[in-house]
Amino acid sequence: MSSKSGKGDGGRNHKIATRLAHAGRNPSAHHGYVNTPVYHASTMLYPDAEAFVAHRSRYRYGRRGTPTSEALENAIKDIEGPLCEAVALLPSGLAAISATLLSVLRAGDHVLVTDSAYLPTRKLCDTILTRYGIATTYYEPTIGPGIAALLQANTRAVFVESPGSLTFEIQDIPAIAAVAHAHDAVVVMDNTWASPLHFRALEKGVDLSIQSGTKYIGGHSDLMLGTVAANKATWNRLKETVYEMGLCVGPDDMFLGMRGLRTMGVRLAQHQAAGIKVARWLEARPEVLRVLHPALESHPGHAIWKRDFTGACGLFSIVFKPAPTAAVHAFLDALTLFGIGESWGGFESLAVPFDCTPIRTARPWAPGGPTVRFHVGLEDVSDLLADLEVGFAAFAEAAHGTDGS
Ligand SMILES: Cc1ncc(COP(=O)(O)O)c(C=O)c1O
Numbered sequence: 001m002s003s004k005s006g007k008g009d010g011g012r013n014h015k016i017a018t019r020l021a022h023a024g025r026n027p028s029a030h031h032g033y034v035n036t037p038v039y040h041a042s043t044m045l046y047p048d049a050e051a052f053v054a055h056r057s058r059y060r061y062g063r064r065g066t067p068t069s070e071a072l073e074n075a076i077k078d079i080e081g082p083l084c085e086a087v088a089l090l091p092s093g094l095a096a097i098s099a100t101l102l103s104v105l106r107a108g109d110h111v112l113v114t115d116s117a118y119l120p121t122r123k124l125c126d127t128i129l130t131r132y133g134i135a136t137t138y139y140e141p142t143i144g145p146g147i148a149a150l151l152q153a154n155t156r157a158v159f160v161e162s163p164g165s166l167t168f169e170i171q172d173i174p175a176i177a178a179v180a181h182a183h184d185a186v187v188v189m190d191n192t193w194a195s196p197l198h199f200r201a202l203e204k205g206v207d208l209s210i211q212s213g214t215k216y217i218g219g220h221s222d223l224m225l226g227t228v229a230a231n232k233a234t235w236n237r238l239k240e241t242v243y244e245m246g247l248c249v250g251p252d253d254m255f256l257g258m259r260g261l262r263t264m265g266v267r268l269a270q271h272q273a274a275g276i277k278v279a280r281w282l283e284a285r286p287e288v289l290r291v292l293h294p295a296l297e298s299h300p301g302h303a304i305w306k307r308d309f310t311g312a313c314g315l316f317s318i319v320f321k322p323a324p325t326a327a328v329h330a331f332l333d334a335l336t337l338f339g340i341g342e343s344w345g346g347f348e349s350l351a352v353p354f355d356c357t358p359i360r361t362a363r364p365w366a367p368g369g370p371t372v373r374f375h376v377g378l379e380d381v382s383d384l385l386a387d388l389e390v391g392f393a394a395f396a397e398a399a400h401g402t403d404g405s
Contacts, residue, residue, distance in 0.1 A: 083231050198309050212225075223260070279296055283296065292319065
C-alpha cells in the first residue's frame with residue numbers, strides 16, 4: 001500500500017476499506033496528483049544503444065507493463081492479502097481463467113473442475129484443454145474431502161468456484177485444498193462472487209485466485225477485465241504464460257478498474273444488504289419454492305459460508321414452484337427495474353432465466369421448478385420489491401391463462 005508521500009508500505013495493518021482507498025497510489029511520483037496517470041503506450045524509447053541492448057530501463061514495452069498497469073496490479077495485490085506474490089491483469093474474467101489453467105496444466109494432465117463452474121469455464125475445458133491433451137473430470141461441488149477419491153496420478157489442478165454463480169452451492173475449500181496439496185495439485189478458484197473482500201481465497205488454501213473485474217471491481221457495466229492473484233509457488237508460471245501469450249489490458253480499461261476499486265467496498269456492502277432483503281422477501285412468496293442464497297439460514301451451505309466467508313454480494317437465484325415457462329417469461333417481461341441480460345456486478349438490477357439441468361454431469365441437477373437468477377443493484381429496495389410485485393401479478397395472470405404444461 002502506498003503512503004501519503006508515496007514512500008512505501010506504511011499500512012500493513014489497515015482495514016480493507018482503507019486499503020481500497022489508498023492501495024496502488026503513489027502521488028509523489030506523479031507531481032502530487034491523487035491518481036496514477038493513464039499511460040497510452042506501446043513503444044518506449046531508450047537513451048542510447050547500450051541501454052537498449054542491455055534492456056536498462058524500468059519498463060520495456062507497453063504490453064509488458066506501464067505505471068498504469070503496475071498501479072492496478074499493486075492495488076489488487078494489496079487487497080488480495082499477504083500471501084499474494086503478484087497479480088496478472090487480463091482482458092476479461094474468462095481470459096483470466098484460461099490463462100491460469102494454461103499456466104498450471106500441460107499435455108497429459110488431468111484437472112478436476114466443479115460441476116457448478118461458470119459455463120464458459122466448462123467450454124474451455126471441453127474444447128481447448130481437450131484439444132491440448134488435458135482431461136477434465138467434473139465433480140459434485142459439495143464433495144469436500146471426498147475429492148480425494150477422484151484424484152488421479154496426473155491430476156495437477158483442482159478448480160473451485162464457491163458459490164456457483166447460477167446454482168450457489170458452497171464448497172468446503174480448505175478441505176479440498178488440503179487434499180489437493182497433499183497430492184501436489186494446485187487449487188485454482190473463481191472468486192468473483194465473494195471477491196477478496198468477503199473470501200480470503202489465498203489464506204483458505206487457494207493458490208491462484210481469479211476475479212472477473214468486469215463485475216464488482218468495474219461496478220458500472222462498462223468494463224471487461226480479469227485479475228489473477230498468484231501465491232509464491234505459482235506466480236512465475238502465470239507470469240510467463242501471460243507474457244508469452246501476449247495478453248494485456250488497454251489503459252482506459254485499467255483506469256476504469258482502478259476507479260471502480262476505490263468504491264468497491266461501499267458498493268458491495270449495499271449490494272449485500274439489499275440482496276439479502278430481496279432474497280428474504282422472495283423466500284416468503286407463495287410462488288417460490290426455494291431461494292438459493294448462501295447467507296440465508298435455509299441454504300444447505302449456510303454453515304460453511306458462515307465459517308469461511310465474511311459477506312455476500314447481490315447475486316442469487318430462486319426456484320419457482322412448478323410453473324409454465326410462459327409464466328416465468330411474463331414475470332421477467334413485466335419487470336422494469338430488473339433488466340434481462342448477461343453478467344452482473346453493475347449498479348443496476350438484473351434477472352435472467354436459466355436451466356442447468358442439461359449441463360451438469362457429476363450429479364443430475366433437479367431444482368424442482370423453473371429457475372431465475374437475480375442481481376440486486378443499487379436501487380432503493382422498496383422500488384425493487386414493488387417491481388417484483390408487478391412481476392408476480394403478470395406471472396399469476398400468465399399461469400392462470402395456460403394449462404400448466
Ligand atoms: C462467475 C463468473 N466467472 C467468470 C466470468 C467471466 O467474466 P468476464 O465476463 O469478465 O469474462 C463470469 C461472467 O459472467 C462469471 O459470472
